[in-house]
Amino acid sequence: xxxxxxxxxxxxxxxxxxxxxxxxxxxxxxxxxxxxxxxxxxxxxxxxxxxxxxxxxxxxxxxxxxxxxxxxxxxxxxxxxxxxxxxxxxxxxxxxxxxxxxx
Amino acid sequence: xxxxxxxxxxxxxxxxxxxxxxxxxxxxxxxxxxxxxxxxxxxxxxxxxxxxxxxxxxxxxxxxxxxxxxxxxxxxxxxxxxxxxxxxxxxxxxxxxxxxxxxxxxxxxxxxxxxxxxxxxxxxxxxxxxxxxxxxxxxxxxxxxxxxxxxxxxxxxxxxxxxxxxxxxxxxxxxxxxxxxxxxxxxxxxxxxxxxxxxxxxxxxxxxxxxxxxxxxxxxxxxxxxxxxxxxxxxxxxxxxxxxxxxxxxxxxxxxxxxxxxxxxxxxxxxxxxxxxxxxxxxxxxxxxxxxxxxxxxxxxxxxxxxxxxxxxxxxxxxxxxxxxxxxxxxxxxxxxxxxxxxxxxxxxxxxxxxxxxxxxxxxxxxxxxxxxxxxxxxxxxxxxxxxxxxxxxxxxxxxxxxxxxxxxxxxxxxxxxxxxxxxxxxxxxxxxxxxxxxxxxxxxxxxxxxxxxxxxxxxxxxxxxxxxxxxxxxxxxxxxxxxxxxxxxxxxxxxxxxxxxxxxxxxxxxxxxxxxxxxxxxxxxxxx
Numbered sequence: 001x002x003x004x005x006x007x008x009x010x011x012x013x014x015x016x017x018x019x020x021x022x023x024x025x026x027x028x029x030x031x032x033x034x035x036x037x038x039x040x041x042x043x044x045x046x047x048x049x050x051x052x053x054x055x056x057x058x059x060x061x062x063x064x065x066x067x068x069x070x071x072x073x074x075x076x077x078x079x080x081x082x083x084x085x086x087x088x089x090x091x092x093x094x095x096x097x098x099x100x101x102x103x
Numbered sequence: 104x105x106x107x108x109x110x111x112x113x114x115x116x117x118x119x120x121x122x123x124x125x126x127x128x129x130x131x132x133x134x135x136x137x138x139x140x141x142x143x144x145x146x147x148x149x150x151x152x153x154x155x156x157x158x159x160x161x162x163x164x165x166x167x168x169x170x171x172x173x174x175x176x177x178x179x180x181x182x183x184x185x186x187x188x189x190x191x192x193x194x195x196x197x198x199x200x201x202x203x204x205x206x207x208x209x210x211x212x213x214x215x216x217x218x219x220x221x222x223x224x225x226x227x228x229x230x231x232x233x234x235x236x237x238x239x240x241x242x243x244x245x246x247x248x249x250x251x252x253x254x255x256x257x258x259x260x261x262x263x264x265x266x267x268x269x270x271x272x273x274x275x276x277x278x279x280x281x282x283x284x285x286x287x288x289x290x291x292x293x294x295x296x297x298x299x300x301x302x303x304x305x306x307x308x309x310x311x312x313x314x315x316x317x318x319x320x321x322x323x324x325x326x327x328x329x330x331x332x333x334x335x336x337x338x339x340x341x342x343x344x345x346x347x348x349x350x351x352x353x354x355x356x357x358x359x360x361x362x363x364x365x366x367x368x369x370x371x372x373x374x375x376x377x378x379x380x381x382x383x384x385x386x387x388x389x390x391x392x393x394x395x396x397x398x399x400x401x402x403x404x405x406x407x408x409x410x411x412x413x414x415x416x417x418x419x420x421x422x423x424x425x426x427x428x429x430x431x432x433x434x435x436x437x438x439x440x441x442x443x444x445x446x447x448x449x450x451x452x453x454x455x456x457x458x459x460x461x462x463x464x465x466x467x468x469x470x471x472x473x474x475x476x477x478x479x480x481x482x483x484x485x486x487x488x489x490x491x492x493x494x495x496x497x498x499x500x501x502x503x504x505x506x507x508x509x510x511x512x513x514x515x516x517x518x519x520x521x522x523x524x525x526x527x528x529x530x531x532x533x534x535x536x537x538x539x540x541x542x543x544x545x546x547x548x549x550x551x552x553x554x555x556x557x558x559x560x561x562x563x564x565x566x567x568x569x570x571x572x573x574x575x576x577x578x579x580x581x582x583x584x585x586x587x588x589x590x591x592x593x594x595x596x597x598x599x600x601x602x603x604x605x606x607x608x609x610x611x612x613x614x615x616x617x618x619x620x621x622x623x624x625x626x627x628x629x630x631x632x
Contacts, residue, residue, distance in 0.1 A: 026208075038161075055219065058211035062202050072359035089218050089254060095172020 335597020
């Protein structure tokens with residue numbers, strides 16, 4: 001079992017840094033999606049920091065995809081940082097790297 | 104371009120293995136077996152061509168996704184199973200094709216889990232939504248590596264199990280239906296057995312053969328109605344223990360049921376000690392009247408056996424009267440949806456009940472319509488004309504004692520005459536209206552008395568077949584059978600327990616020690632008039 005899911009948000013101007021802790025699995029995603037949605041007002045860029053999470057489910061990927069589309073519409077985008085090899089492969093396999101920047 | 108390369112391998116020079124190798128990694132046994140057998144004898148190009156042909160014709164769908172999220176290979180069956188056009192599938196992005204809508208999350212998650220659980224390939228059954236249907240797919244996916252040992256992509260082999268699942272569901276449904284049928288069959292047998300104790304086989308068949316629930320409804324039929332009753336049963340039932348009474352009654356009814364059903368009669372119901380039956384329905388027969396007469400005579404004939412059995416069990420002697428009438432009657436299933444029964448309604452049912460009320464123990468009384476409908480000669484002891492209560496014309500009743508071929512049933516007429524008493528015994532009696540006494544005492548004297556009949560002398564004018572209640576060792580019920588001047592022959596219909604003591608006191612005769620009335624009597628027989 002991984003760590004229980006948590007998430008922290010940090011806003012700097014119109015940039016929101018999202019730090020999920022633990023697994024973003026099917027159980028955690030509905031809550032994550034709701035919390036993220038509430039933080040997105042006036043945000044044009046999202047930085048997903050996966051330093052403390054190494055599991056991203058298909059539902060979690062969809063939340064990222066929707067968020068990225070929203071940011072793109074606002075003229076910004078999404079950056080993914082501190083990813084494990086596993087999540088890097090997941091992002092690669094699904095084609096996410098085509099529209100998010102990986103650092 | 105991908106399309107140009109798909110016949111042979113995925114992308115030459117990209118580090119991704121040929122289709123055959125990827126297929127082996129994906130667990131496609133057919134490709135693996137054929138490939139290995141022929142590998143040594145062929146060039147790589149020939150081998151790849153063969154492998155490709157095999158994969159193209161597989162009944163499983165095969166997809167290869169690389170780490171740019173691009174579908175690098177898909178055979179025709181994959182396109183068909185996933186419901187995505189070949190052009191759209193090949194070269195499409197996984198995120199666009201499978202992640203946009205949540206409905207196929209279980210499919211997408213199975214692919215992702217191939218990365219998370221890289222040590223073992225994935226094999227699971229998932230629901231997959233196409234535009235028009237939900238399919239059950241078995242998907243096996245595995246990671247495959249390039250020549251340097253790096254993850255190169257994922258192979259997915261898909262089988263559409265929808266038909267199999269439907270078949271499984273159908274099999275389950277068939278098993279359920281089969282189980283329900285077995286239950287229904289058991290229930291039917293139980294119902295048939297239970298009903299059979301109360302209804303004739305014909306009615307049970309009619310009810311069970313009715314498609315769906317039986318519905319109330321009837322039809323007019325010419326039938327012969329039978330009503331029978333035990334003389335003095337009500338008084339008897341007050342004196343007997345309940346279990347003895349039921350035991351005696353059950354034995355009696357069982358013998359009667361056999362006699363009635365043996366002649367094709369249908370018992371509509373038992374009315375306490377009475378039996379209401381019809382002949383000629385639900386299965387029609389031309390011989391219903393003759394059948395009914397024969398059954399009635401057989402019922403009377405079997406009373407000796409019943410009374411022998413009763414004597415063995417210390418139960419009282421029973422005497423039965425039977426009335427028969429023939430005519431148009433409405434028969435069928437009568438009642439509401441909650442309670443139904445096979446019944447018979449009509450004036451002939453009421454008239455039959457009246458005819459039965461004129462009988463004394465041992466008699467079978469039939470109307471003229473029964474005699475005419477029977478169509479064969481009957482032995483008739485006597486005829487009488489009566490005006491039943493509530494009817495506007497008299498009817499002629501015949502006391503039948505026998506029926507000829509092919510039935511050949513005859514009963515002996517009991518013509519025991521009462522013993523003359525040493526001197527007339529004054530009695531108080533009441534006339535009766537149905538089962539109720541008319542509260543006006545009448546007086547007379549008993550001049551002769553036997554086991555089941557007596558002579559009464561009275562100034563009161565009595566009618567033939569009139570019922571009386573007389574104090575003779577208790578309340579004795581009797582019927583006026585003959586009349587001459589002021590003397591009346593009374594046939595007992597219910598004898599009280601104290602009657603034997605009463606008659607011993609007045610004649611010295613011990614009735615219990617005699618089997619036949621009047622036999623060995625020192626007294627002379629009383630002749631009326």
